[in-house]
Amino acid sequence: MTIGPRQCNSAALRKASRRVTQLYDRAMATSGLKSTQLALLQHVVLLEEPTMRTLADELVMDISALGHSLKPLIRDGWIDVAPDSRDGRARRVSLTSTGKIRYNQAMVLWRSAHDRFETAAGESRAAELRAVLDFLYSREFEDRFQQSSRAKGN
Secondary structure (H helix, E strand, O other): OOOOOOOOHHHHHHHHHHHHHHHHHHHOHHHOOOHHHHHHHHHHHHOOOOEHHHHHHHHOOOHHHHHHHHHHHHHOOOEEEEEOOOOOOOEEEEEOHHHHHHHHHHHHHHHHHHHHHHHHHOHHHHHHHHHHHHHHOOHHHHHHHHHHHHHOOO
């Protein structure tokens, strides 16, 4: 059975992700941050100085990929990674004062890109898309995916 790229869910998601990333990156170019980097900063802020493990889990990444993604942010002085005061084995991620300034500047540009996305897609379609995507990266979906493989004997 031959499956074309329009029938492959993974290919369609990756293609859409690349397009949206390109659009957001262009909209945020003057901030010096890519949309993927801003997403890291957003999670650090929302999770209030998370451990590397918590941040990786929330971003659905492995620790080594997260470490690689954080390197330029650390190098540029926007992120700090330090041992946890309660558990020396864990490391906590936080924004530096420079990182907070850069984050706030980038969020203005992100908001504009987000509003443009909502206008182009339509608010209800954009909300539906986020709901579907939330489900796709959930543990529930992962479990269902694995169970369907076992049920079919794969």
